[in-house]
Amino acid sequence: MRHYDLLPEKGWEVDVDAVETLADENTAAMVIINPGNPCGNVCSYEHLNKVAETARKLGILVIAGEAYDNLTFGSTPYVPMRVFGLTVPILTMGSISKRWIVPGWRLWWLVTSDPNGILQKSGVIDSITGFLNISSDPTTFIQAAIPQILENTKEDFF
Template sequence: MFILFVFSLNRAIAEYLSHDLPYKLSPDDAFVTSGCTQAIDVALSMLARPGVNILLPRPQGWEVDLDAVEALADHNTAAMVIINPGNPCGNVYTYPHLKKIAETAKRLKILVIADEVYGLLAFGANPFVPMGVFGSVVPVPTLGSLSKRWIVPGWRLGWFVINDPNDIFRNPKIVERLKKYFDILGGPSTFIQAAVPRILQQTEDVFFTKTINILKQTSDICCERIKKIPCISCPYKPVGSMAVMVRNL
């Protein structure tokens, strides 16, 4: 019964994330974690080896400086991390830019780790596009959780999902090793896991619409009030996530 329960949970996560992808994820592609923090730990543990490095690009013009990425990458580079929507920048990457990121990663022969814990929390001109859309270009481990979109930070339930329709990960048995690794990890509370399929499948759109409206309104209020404070400024009005960057004048 426990095995069936876990399979049902993984299947619900895979089906939920598949809605915005050009291919279907399987339950074997999804792993449940204790929040997105544990998903990050798994991603780092999966890639860890002596001398390895992972690139965390700084935004330039609120996009990834891909020239800098190519200049910094070397034979020990295993991956680069993309946080979208951005925190604390409040930016949302466009489809064309994400495509360039995927093509750059393919050229460098590295992974793209997509931290999408704020996924779909976009309220500007750019719609949220999951990095997994480009999983056929380069393998993409996607990290996410319930905490932000469903506003339940204390629940500590997240996921580590492999977007790899070309089965690049499966050839060297990476998925098999991941399963063994997850077998020794502690997971979220059982009652929370039991609630996830229903949460993912039955939350009404009005809840998400209300959340987006609140985020946009509070973003507008913050930026307007920051303008009235003489010693600080808001260099970029957020269009996603839940944070705003402030600069000292």
């Protein structure tokens, strides 16, 4: 694991030049957290496109942590990383605990955005499925509550 810097003078954007410098033949993915915490940054469409193009150039996937996906401030509109799935495979992680304000539930989901099927062909999907078949460990009362939470949350909540 290697860490890249964020650029405070550019609104905490990813230093994509540093990502290219850090990457080598063992690099499989890069992780981006958007919206960011604790900085509160929201990446622009243009910047996320640069991230996707950099990942494509390096032949790696992007893991997008989007727990705060609809809790943004400021004038930059939130753009989910998945819109760049045609450019590069994307694994997105989201959380019910932030969006629905239920801290401590620790219930996450994982979504792939990969219309070209690269993750399936490479065995990544099978590996994830195999792991989750062994242990996903959500609390059962949370599992039972999810359908009602998703169906009954009014749009004005967001």
